[in-house]
Amino acid sequence: MSTLRVAIVDDHAMFRTGVRTELESSADRVEIVAEAEDVDSAVAAIAEQQPDVVLLDVHMPGGGGLEVLRRVPSSAKTTFLALSVSDAAEDVIGIIRAGARGYVTKNISGPELLDALERVAGGDAVFSPRLAGFVLDAFAGTIEIAQVDEDLDRLTEREREVMRLIARGYAYKEVAKELFISIKTVETHVSSVLRKLQLSSRHELTRWANDRRLI
Incomplete structure (x- = not known):
């Protein structure tokens, strides 16, 4: 498997540092090519670096992850994995509808996060069981x-x-x-x-x- 090129988009510098440190411990599998702290810097970094996967915070200044997804061209080959402290249905469903391939919460372990990144890069949709239930309910019409x-x-x-x-x-x-x-x-x-x-x-x-x- 080739090295996965990842961008980290989150408005908390300490969190970005923690994620970078965790992922770089598997440097043979992941390369961090960019970091961004808000919508504008995220869109610019994605356009410049064209990462394989963007680890995308849902709530950030300037419109959050939804705005990033709206502004990145649909022709881009980058895949998005949403990451948030929130496990609320509207956050999960909204970001998936906007184009994210998966959604994980910030209590995820380092190995689990690495696995999630590789899986969405390979075309899988990745959710925790609780969050997957929201998406299934949405498509089934249980949630209006x-x-x-x-x-x-x-x-x-x-x-x-x-x-x-x-x-x-x-x-x-x-x-x-x-x-x-x-x-x-x-x-x-x-x-x-x-x-x-x-x-x-x-x-x-x-x-x-x-x-x-x-x-």
């Missing part, structure tokens, strides 16, 4: 994707974060601590989310999110 996208488009990225934590049962104080914002700001975001989704309570929000596999 159009409705999910339309509703979520009404929310800002921060409102989505707050919504998911509230739906998981976090108290306002816990949400504030998790996101490094004030309790008052959490209350404001929750009110906005409920208004935009036309819901009247946390209970309805939890049921709404659970029905759409967002938690």
Whole structure:
């Protein structure tokens, strides 16, 4: 097998360094040809280096992984493996619909990540069992994707974060601590989310999110 040329796209420098160190321990199988921390630098690096696989963070400044996929020409031979701390259905389904070949979460081990990169480069689709279930449900019609996208488009990225934590049962104080914002700001975001989704309570929000596999 020839050496796999990989680009790492993530807005956290320490994470990129960790991934690079892990993958370079298998230098006979992987060569890191580029790193990028946002959408613009990612698109430029991909155009210049034309890597075999891009390890693509879903949430980044400037539009995230979705924007990278939109801006890379469809004629490019590069394959994309999405990588994120999020295992929410809308993130998984959205990035796959945009063109990623697989989706793994950041708790993946080094050997598992190397295997995933090689598998997507070889044409396989790679997901953890839980995430694969989201994709299968989407194609089976169990998750109403159009409705999910339309509703979520009404929310800002921060409102989505707050919504998911509230739906998981976090108290306002816990949400504030998790996101490094004030309790008052959490209350404001929750009110906005409920208004935009036309819901009247946390209970309805939890049921709404659970029905759409967002938690």
